[in-house]
Amino acid sequence: MLNNKNNLCHQKQECNCPGFKIHRFIQPCLLILLHEDPSHGYELMARLSECGFEGENPDPAMVYRNLRKMEKEGLVASQWETAEAGPAKRLYSVTPKGEKSIHSWAVHIKKQIKRLTCFLEKYDSIFMSP
Amino acid sequence: MLNNKNNLCHQKQECNCPGFKIHRFIQPCLLILLHEDPSHGYELMARLSECGFEGENPDPAMVYRNLRKMEKEGLVASQWETAEAGPAKRLYSVTPKGEKSIHSWAVHIKKQIKRLTCFLEKYDSIFMSP
């Protein structure tokens, strides 16, 4: 039932949310932050604390590489900003395709909250019950 | 402030929850299921639906490899069960070290729920407000 050669027990990945389960949570965070306000990588690192990453300074490599990757996939667009003082910034904004991706992520994030809550309920009933 | 050579902006990984963020969510699920009731891999695949994985038949490779890995790390222990009919089963149960790991996971899972909820709040305020 669970596993035979014609109907493998694990379903094929159909969702276009990369990662499917939940890793790459940084991607939807970056998308929604950019949707609120176009921004650049360095600023986004700070703004990630708005997404429940308080105190956990994010890896710049992760931020910059994800931004470039999402640009390659057409989820965000960028342009150089040289007007202000300091080194040039690469300003990112969300494309229509990126906005669709946000909706898609929201569905999966709801599902994941359900799973995590399910774990916590089990946990509490085992270790927190009187 | 965010990034200088002496105090890198991303903190070192100190937590003993492998994966730190949330991937490998299958591990705490297996641990708590085994804590409820010692079981074997094939059965655990079915029981994962109790953990919010309804309809998503898990990859056997993930289940079995994670079980073996956790055994190697001393989080679970196993013994062959040959009494019943059918092929032999490898019966797993949680060790004291594994129980500690469950507590550790619970902390991080609470944090992750906070993060995901934070995302959804932003999402709703942008796309669901009147």
Next chain:
DNA sequence: CTCCTGTATGTGTTAGTGACATATATATGA
């Protein structure tokens, strides 16, 4: 007896990811 199905446990491979280290450039103030 043979074949199919269900139960049960694994291995092999590959692309992708996270974590960490490091490099580079601009501007400001001490």
Next chain:
DNA sequence: TCATATATATGTCACTAACACATACAGGAG
């Protein structure tokens, strides 16, 4: 001129998810 803050980026490595595939035992159908 030297340290610091701002800003972006590359290199590497171990680990993971995803998928394909292999193996073995047992029961029932034909």
